[in-house]
Amino acid sequence: MAAETPSMLSASAQRLTQASTSSNSLGAGLSDGARRAIALWLGGCAAWVFSMVVLGGMTRLTRSGLSMTDWKFTGEKAPSTQEEWEAEFSKYKASPEYHKVNRGMSLEEFKFIYWMEYAHRMWGRALGIVFSVPAVFFAARGCVNGPLARRLSLLFAMGATQGFVGWWMVRSGLQETKEEWEVPRVSPYRLAAHLTSAAIIYGTLLWTSLSLAFPTSAAAAVSSDVAMTAGVNVLRRWAHPVAGLIAITALSGAFVAGMDAGHAYNTFPLMNGRLIPEEYWALPGWRNAFESTAAVQLHHRALALCTLGAVSALWARARTLPLPGPSRLLVHAMMGMATLQVALGITTLLTYVPPSLGTAHQAGALTLLTLALGLLHTLRRGPSAAAKFGMASQLGTPAALAAVLAVGTAVTQFS
Numbered sequence: 001m002a003a004e005t006p007s008m009l010s011a012s013a014q015r016l017t018q019a020s021t022s023s024n025s026l027g028a029g030l031s032d033g034a035r036r037a038i039a040l041w042l043g044g045c046a047a048w049v050f051s052m053v054v055l056g057g058m059t060r061l062t063r064s065g066l067s068m069t070d071w072k073f074t075g076e077k078a079p080s081t082q083e084e085w086e087a088e089f090s091k092y093k094a095s096p097e098y099h100k101v102n103r104g105m106s107l108e109e110f111k112f113i114y115w116m117e118y119a120h121r122m123w124g125r126a127l128g129i130v131f132s133v134p135a136v137f138f139a140a141r142g143c144v145n146g147p148l149a150r151r152l153s154l155l156f157a158m159g160a161t162q163g164f165v166g167w168w169m170v171r172s173g174l175q176e177t178k179e180e181w182e183v184p185r186v187s188p189y190r191l192a193a194h195l196t197s198a199a200i201i202y203g204t205l206l207w208t209s210l211s212l213a214f215p216t217s218a219a220a221a222v223s224s225d226v227a228m229t230a231g232v233n234v235l236r237r238w239a240h241p242v243a244g245l246i247a248i249t250a251l252s253g254a255f256v257a258g259m260d261a262g263h264a265y266n267t268f269p270l271m272n273g274r275l276i277p278e279e280y281w282a283l284p285g286w287r288n289a290f291e292s293t294a295a296v297q298l299h300h301r302a303l304a305l306c307t308l309g310a311v312s313a314l315w316a317r318a319r320t321l322p323l324p325g326p327s328r329l330l331v332h333a334m335m336g337m338a339t340l341q342v343a344l345g346i347t348t349l350l351t352y353v354p355p356s357l358g359t360a361h362q363a364g365a366l367t368l369l370t371l372a373l374g375l376l377h378t379l380r381r382g383p384s385a386a387a388k389f390g391m392a393s394q395l396g397t398p399a400a401l402a403a404v405l406a407v408g409t410a411v412t413q414f415s
Contacts, residue, residue: 188258
């Protein structure tokens with residue numbers, strides 16, 4: 001019995017490794033044409049989600065998100081007659097936002113914010129069709145193996161859930177405020193959850209698309225080059241924590257958005273003349289980190305600068321290493337994007353968050369996360385190396401998404 005134990009453990013380790021390196025088996029048994037077609041489709045879905053995040057940012061920044069006061073699973077028909085518009089406007093007039101923010105708004109002004117929110121909802125529902133119909137088509141043609149079927153099922157479930165998360169978020173903004181002076185807004189915890197789930201869906205789509213398009217990573221392709229393999233191993237150890245920091249910084253930005261914290265302390269580098277504002281400890285305990293305008297903005301500033309520093313260090317280290325071309329290119333792109341993102345964030349703050357800059361800053365965060373995930377994908381170990389290192393070698397791969405998920409899940413428990 002004891003003699004059989006090593007082989008049993010080896011078999012178990014092999015099964016775990018196979019499960020952990022599912023990206024290597026997503027295209028197993030598929031023709032090159034089918035694999036490329038599915039990669040292109042999923043890449044298009046990822047781009048669609050990216051546009052959804054950008055449109056959602058525009059909807060929030062134009063204060064359009066609370067214009068539709070109900071939600072139906074099957075969808076809403078847009079008003080087409082004067083009577084239907086008046087009925088929708090009457091529903092909005094009963095909301096706290098109308099009474100405290102938009103009292104006296106005309107019907108024409110209401111139509112603008114209504115169409116913004118309606119477009120955001122319909123764009124999301126259209127994505128359901130863009131994802132589901134090709135999935136059925138590819139499955140019917142026998143182009144979906146077991147691992148890919150499980151991944152697509154997970155993505156479908158995540159996408160369907162996202163609609164409920166969005167309405168759960170909107171509902172929090174339709175409730176009466178606790179204080180007369182408070183402006184109605186959605187819960188920052190629920191907004192963070194909504195953006196977190198969108199980022200996870202986007203990242204999963206992107207990673208799956210890349211895994212099908214490039215089944216052999218840039219790192220694996222140069223595995224016979226000892227010097228370059230050593231450089232890849234060094235960069236991999238740096239890239240995972242940097243990607244995680246990028247994700248956490250993006251999540252902190254969701255709390256800035258949820259608290260409208262960008263409309264306060266519109267100076268830089270100091271916050272109204274102080275490094276740490278007097279109002280920093282405005283609330284007791286853990287709530288201060290997520291519900292204090294001063295704390296939320298200070299944390300985001302600090303994390304953004306730390307992220308820029310981390311990406312700069314990654315870039316400087318990469319310049320000294322022999323690396324595959326795709327990995328080096330992505331490191332350079334991350335350096336440029338991180339610099340641009342910080343500059344864009346500062347400009348957005350100093351100009352009191354105009355919708356155009358605020359939306360661009362949100363898109364920039366997702367762009368930087370995209371580059372980080374792309375870099376991690378080029379640094380994947382080959383199948384033989386993955387088998388040698390086992391599950392531990394793969395746990396860090398989606399580090400950015402894991403960080404977003406862990407923090408986002410934790411904070412939303414208190415909403």
